[in-house]
Amino acid sequence: MTNIVELLGDEAQDLLGHESRGIPRDLLHLPGPDFVDRVMMDSDRKPGVLRGFQTLLGHGRLGGTGYLSILPVDQGVEHSGGASFAPNPLYFDPENIVRLAIEGGCNAVASTLGVLGSVGRRYAHRIPFLVKLNHNELLTYPTIHDQTLWASVDQAFDLGAVAVGATVYFGSLESRRQIQEVSEAFAHAHELGMVTVLWAYLRNAAFKHEGVDYHEAADLTGQANHLAVTIEADIVKQKQATRDGGFTAIGFGKTHPRVYAELSASHPIDWVRYQVANCYLGRVGMINSGGPSGKDDLHQAVRTAVINKRAGGMGLISGRKAFQKPMAEGVQLLHAIQDVYLSPEVTIA
Numbered sequence: 001m002t003n004i005v006e007l008l009g010d011e012a013q014d015l016l017g018h019e020s021r022g023i024p025r026d027l028l029h030l031p032g033p034d035f036v037d038r039v040m041m042d043s044d045r046k047p048g049v050l051r052g053f054q055t056l057l058g059h060g061r062l063g064g065t066g067y068l069s070i071l072p073v074d075q076g077v078e079h080s081g082g083a084s085f086a087p088n089p090l091y092f093d094p095e096n097i098v099r100l101a102i103e104g105g106c107n108a109v110a111s112t113l114g115v116l117g118s119v120g121r122r123y124a125h126r127i128p129f130l131v132k133l134n135h136n137e138l139l140t141y142p143t144i145h146d147q148t149l150w151a152s153v154d155q156a157f158d159l160g161a162v163a164v165g166a167t168v169y170f171g172s173l174e175s176r177r178q179i180q181e182v183s184e185a186f187a188h189a190h191e192l193g194m195v196t197v198l199w200a201y202l203r204n205a206a207f208k209h210e211g212v213d214y215h216e217a218a219d220l221t222g223q224a225n226h227l228a229v230t231i232e233a234d235i236v237k238q239k240q241a242t243r244d245g246g247f248t249a250i251g252f253g254k255t256h257p258r259v260y261a262e263l264s265a266s267h268p269i270d271w272v273r274y275q276v277a278n279c280y281l282g283r284v285g286m287i288n289s290g291g292p293s294g295k296d297d298l299h300q301a302v303r304t305a306v307i308n309k310r311a312g313g314m315g316l317i318s319g320r321k322a323f324q325k326p327m328a329e330g331v332q333l334l335h336a337i338q339d340v341y342l343s344p345e346v347t348i349a
Helices: 004-017 047-057 081-085 094-103 113-118 153-159 175-191 218-230 246-250 257-263 268-277 297-311 327-342
Strands: 068-073 108-111 129-132 163-170 195-202 235-238 285-289 315-317
Touching: 004 297, 004 327, 047 195, 068 094, 068 129, 068 285, 068 327, 094 108, 094 113, 094 327, 108 113, 108 163, 113 129, 113 153, 129 153, 153 175, 163 175, 163 218, 175 195, 195 218, 218 235, 218 246, 218 268, 257 268, 268 285, 268 297, 285 297, 297 315, 297 327
Parallel strands: 068 108, 068 315, 108 129, 129 163, 163 195, 195 235, 235 285, 285 315
Antiparallel strands: none
């Protein structure tokens, strides 16, 4: 097992010993092996969706824990094939993406229709597929920031996927159209018994204010989560909050002083607890993204997992940190993330 305390270094005591008081853990619907029976059973989801969600929770090294470790690889569209796979050209071949997810013990692999469709008959029965329906591609010049539907729910269903995913750029001028498109797609997915996952990302140049980037602020991302669960996302993918005070700094929208004084007090676990709270206090699971690859990936991945778990999150969806390395190192990193959720010493704050 991964030495979590050693990897956390000087932050170990603060991150592992912190107690959240603004939104106490007793208010949360926490992940667990009985999550579908205990929480989702109250919802309007069809039996097929419940079965699909249980399939996700039952697969991989975290199977039976209620937590999720997902490998997402759609960066060939979102960032370009070269930017994504030049560090390790092995992953230009979609089969190796799926192999990494399997050998890494993931609950599911998330990618494009093309990636998963190219190896669907060989692997759709071996690991749950999550098909990403829309993308922002960067070959359009000048660059625009918008999400376009590249695949349909029916195509994902025919592929044998358990779940579909989509992104909404909340805060962007195009967000209202994206909300409508994704809401309609998710409704159809639920009709077919598929799980829905929303990448609830913020995108607006005004969210960078006086040299500070508030795209990862707890209050703004928390509201994005609240909008995501309103269109019945079953799982929300969100960037982990790294600060707070977006509404007050930018000077728009509506908020309340208690959000900053008590509910999302100045600690990374409390910021993420506020993100979870906006997912109906955990009735909808929130997974945090793993972020870009760098020089300190193992430490950063474990740190992100500890904060997510202790805040009441449902897991991590980490891609570049894993696939931009030799496969053995990528597997090691995915296992380290999973070890956080398997460790009884990492408790809910």
